Amino acid sequence: AQSVTQPDIHITVSEGASLELRCNYSYGATPYLFWYVQSPGQGLQLLLKYFSGDTLVQGIKGFEAEFKRSQSSFNLRKPSVHWSDAAEYFCAVGASGGYNKLIFGAGTRLAVHP
Amino acid sequence: DTGVSQDPRHKITKRGQNVTFRCDPISEHNRLYWYRQTLGQGPEFLTYFQNEAQLEKSRLLSDRFSAERPKGSFSTLEIQRTEQGDSAMYLCASSLDGGDEQYFGPGTRLTVT
Numbered sequence: 313a314q315s316v317t318q319p320d321i322h323i324t325v326s327e328g329a330s331l332e333l334r335c336n337y338s339y340g341a342t343p344y345l346f347w348y349v350q351s352p353g354q355g356l357q358l359l360l361k362y363f364s365g366d367t368l369v370q371g372i373k374g375f376e377a378e379f380k381r382s383q384s385s386f387n388l389r390k391p392s393v394h395w396s397d398a399a400e401y402f403c404a405v406g407a408s409g410g411y412n413k414l415i416f417g418a419g420t421r422l423a424v425h426p
Numbered sequence: 427d428t429g430v431s432q433d434p435r436h437k438i439t440k441r442g443q444n445v446t447f448r449c450d451p452i453s454e455h456n457r458l459y460w461y462r463q464t465l466g467q468g469p470e471f472l473t474y475f476q477n478e479a480q481l482e483k484s485r486l487l488s489d490r491f492s493a494e495r496p497k498g499s500f501s502t503l504e505i506q507r508t509e510q511g512d513s514a515m516y517l518c519a520s521s522l523d524g525g526d527e528q529y530f531g532p533g534t535r536l537t538v539t
Contacts, residue, residue, distance in 0.1 A: 355517070402469070407471075417468050419468050
């Protein structure tokens with residue numbers, strides 16, 4: 313069965329520091345992978361996605377993620393975190409079926425210290 | 427394009443009551459999804475519509491839950507005889523046929539007392 317694991321429930325970083333959020337997936341075929349961000353009172357916003365091709369994908373707000381098939385991972389990175397990045401981040405995999413039903417991880421809550 | 431909208435944003439109800447939520451997808455998006463998100467968890471898939479046809483329902487969608495999408499436009503999610511375990515954020519998303527991005531609404535937060 314498809315599943316997504318985000319090992320870190322909470323992460324705290326200082327503003328300006330680099331960030332890496334971990335995501336591991338279990339999927340039988342080539343996955344469609346996504347990172348979404350959710351701020352309080354807001355809906356989920358897509359940061360970036362991977363379907364095929366270049367394994368390093370660029371997203372909005374300066375985020376990037378790298379697909380590593382051998383490690384079944386799709387970690388999210390940002391070189392310098394801003395206070396406005398404080399939010400909850402969800403990794404998701406697009407399930408089979410031809411319509412991209414999403415399976416989400418439990419999320420990582422990011423706090424940013426000034 | 428005003429994005430996906432959901433109504434109401436918050437709903438407090440007593441156990442045993444029925445509630446109905448509405449989702450208006452982005453116009454021309456023929457795919458519509460419902461998800462449920464409980465505290466500290468990621469969203470979980472509930473059901474999917476392609477136009478007006480409900481093509482998949484999760485095992486999470488017990489017989490107390492029903493969803494419709496008449497005429498392939500807006501969708502409603504009804505919960506009958508609500509239970510405290512139904513307390514959650516109910517998220518709606520839409521996408522284009524063949525599209526790869528789901529656009530999420532702000533959600534309806536349900537509290538069952």
